[in-house]
Amino acid sequence: MKKLLIIIGCLMHFAAFAQIDNPVHWTFTAAPAGDNKVEISATAQIDEGWHLYSQFLKEGGPVPTSFQFDNAESYHLVDGVTESPAATSGYDSTFEMTILYHEKSVTFKQLITYTDPAAQIKGQVHYMVCSGQKCLPPTDVDFEVAVDATVSHAANTAQVQKDNAPADKQSPVNDSGSSILSIFLAGFLGGLAAFFLPCIYPMVPLTVSFFTKQSKTRRQGIRAAIIYGCSIIVIYVGLGLLITAVFGASALNEASSSAVFNLLFFTILVVFALSFLGAFEITLPSVFVNSIDQKSGKGGWIGLFFMAFALALVSFSCTGPLIGTLLVEAVSKGSYLGPATGMFGFSLALALPFTLFAIFPSWLKSLPKSGGWLNSVKVTLGLLELALAFKYLTNVDLAYHWGLLSRDLFLVIWIIIFGVLAFYLLGKIRLSHDSEVKTLSIPRLLLSMLALAFTVYLIPGLFGAPLKGISGWLPPQQTQQFTLGAANADKPAGSSTHKYAGLFHAPENIDAFYDYDEGMAYAKKMHKPVLLDFTGWSCTNCRKMEAAVWSDPEVLKRLKEDYVLISLYVDDRTSLSNTEKYVSKVSSKSINTIGQKWSDLQQERFNTNAQPFYVILDPDGQPTAEPRAFNLDIKAYVDFLDMGISSVRKKLTVQLSN
Structure with a gap:
């Protein structure tokens, strides 16, 4: 009887996570806007405690709301999509950028000219919503509005589609x-x-x-x-x-x-x-x-x-x-x-x-x-501009997953630039327009010391140091190619053959799989429990958990020694091969990318669609503990991991005794 009550209690706890959130409800309408013109309005009603991101976000942050209209000869778009009321602005310290978002309601409008009054305007809105504790994967909602429509066409997000990146809200502290x-x-x-x-x-x-x-x-x-x-x-x-x-x-x-x-x-x-x-x-x-x-x-x-x-x-x-x-x-x-x-x-x-x-x-x-020192000012600014330029290049590199600028390479470039700046200010390097530096002025000496100090500060980053002071300017820690103490030879078997091998690494130098089947096969071979990590490249709260919880020595020890980590990025836009594509049983939508595949897995098996979301599985793929979402309680996370370790060890003991 006692065992039965425990099982029922576990199922009730698990059920608390088993929910598909539906915080945004869309209404699409068309209204005349002059001769052969119509204005399409997409109004989003947002549940209390949730927010929808604006269209206008910088690269490297959360996924913005966007609209795509089907090509048709019967109508043409005029300018871009507007949104009202104006988005609320707040600084997000995780992304180190200003985030624009909407709460309660927002209306997006698109002006269209048409040649056929009977035209049907079709399209899709791609968006992401977050609360203070979790974020839903980006969702696609199809719409169709007649040019002469007088009745609105409504759709809501009860069907959850997975297309791009989750990111969790951090409370804004600054105004626009x-x-x-x-x-x-x-x-x-x-x-x-x-x-x-x-x-x-x-x-x-x-x-x-x-x-x-x-x-x-x-x-x-x-x-x-x-x-x-x-x-x-x-x-x-x-x-x-x-x-x-x-x-x-x-x-x-x-x-x-x-x-x-x-x-x-x-x-x-x-x-x-x-x-x-x-x-x-x-x-x-x-x-x-x-x-x-x-x-x-x-x-x-x-x-x-x-x-x-x-x-x-x-x-x-x-x-x-x-x-x-x-x-x-x-x-x-x-x-x-x-x-x-x-x-x-x-x-x-x-x-x-x-x-x-x-x-x-x-x-x-x-x-x-006036003198030669004026040209030194010019050269100094030139080197600083060159360093700044690579920040924009890494934005493009991350957006398209080119893998050109790893964190290591970016740091090498900056170390060289600021090292050259330090030696230039000391007079050890001269360009064609420079005059000879016979003595150093106090400002020049201080600036050279500052440049040299910054160069030395960057060097530990080559070996995996977080460099938190400038982390917002650097590529993500996962792109680090080499980390001191993390030998490539010790990586789990099979990870080297994965399409992401050498591109991304788990935070805190944890060996990780980015494919569910590979990770489960390795866990079964090693008789270890699995930490299934549903995450996203743009997930703010995921980064918080990794920085604040995974970095704890007790947590890190267990993740490195006792677990097989499988991190599934639901926002990955890498296309699946034609043979891998399928139609979701949950949403009846086509699954075309790796991110959609993992998001669909999360919904189908665990009936939830929020990140971060952590599930402990035994080597046979069965859950052994109540899943966890965003929670910075380190002790509770350690207990969560210990529960999984204990459960797998007991199961292994029973199997060996039989």
Whole structure:
């Protein structure tokens, strides 16, 4: 009787996990929007405690909501999909990026022109929803709306489809202003750096001299300096607004999450870096520059404006790469006001010194004289831009699973770049435009020490050190090719033949299988219990569990010595072969990718679709303990693992005795 009660209790506990969440309900409608135009609306009603991600997310974070319309000659899309109300913004410390999401309800709209009033508009919405404790795999919902529809077509997420990446919500702690503020500060620091470039710094005494000599009174000189400084701000902010106006908010947001644009950003930054290093100069047409310079000779406000315009054009060979880098960063944030905000910070920092030195000309005496050190500033910025470029390349690499930039290789590149920077600042490396460094100034010595310290800090990362201070800039720990203390020869048999072998590694250097059948075969051979880990590459709470729980010595010891770990990534987009594809018994949908296969397995066997989700199996594939979801209680996790170990050992003892 006692054993029966225990079994019933276990089944009741297990049943608590056996649920298919259905937190989003969709309604699709069509409304006239003018001659031969219709507006398609997709309204999502979101259950309390859940949130739906915006369309406009950066690469490397959670999966954004997206819409795909079937191609048809009878209708055409106008611009992109809009969403309202505006998404809530919050900083996610796990991804080290701003996350945009919706709660309660949101409506997505797409304007369409049609030639056939009887046309049927078909498509699919791909989205992901999360709560504070778990996240559901990305889901596809098909829709079909008639152009002249007066009755809405509704669909909900009761059928769970598995197509892309789960990611769990981390409570946002900052508002939407945090991203704008970071762009402004980056622009301001860029403007300060630009002030010390060879094409701007020597202009300060000449400009101040012009104001003092051309003005009859000190008051007129101060007014002219202020107008000049404001003109600089207007010109650069105008450039930022022009970029937004030309490309539009939709294009900027698409750029922030597009692998193609990230690859383009990488190329642009490499070109800018080479320009700063002296390979070539980026200049504007001389005819245009001369025309603006002639207009700067006019008096009054117009003359001062064109004088500032001439400074911007003449100095473009130096500031162009810096401005380009800033705009790339602003666009990559996916913010509508990003380019203008960045340019405002840049121009403010650039305009302030000219204005202040004109108001207080005696300060000029304290300025260091121009010299070879100005080119050193330029080269330093070039090396920093080169390091930044590889961040965008790794975004593309991860998106397409190319496997080009492992964490090790990325660190090697950065170690070389910052090592070269340290030796350059020490005067041990000279480029063609540099003058000989006979003595080191205090700022140069301090900067070289900082670069050298950062280089040394990076080196342990080659052997698996987490480098938590810059982890957001590095490829994931799983891409590490070599970790000290984890011998490749000790990997479980069969893992080397898996299609992911050599690409991804389990956190904390745990040997892991990425295929269910291979892992179970090895567990049966070794008579070990299995920890079945349903996870995702973009799952925030999965990363939290790995960093906070799996890293604990007691947990790590058990995972490495007593278990066979099988990590099944439900967001993996790798296509299955034609012979492996099938139709799901749960959702009746076609299973075409590895991620869909594992998500379907999770639903079919365990009747749940959230990650992270941990199941302990014996070597025969039978559950031996209550499954666990997201919970940072280390002691409870140790007890969970011990229960599985004990159960398998008892079963093995019985088998041997028989």
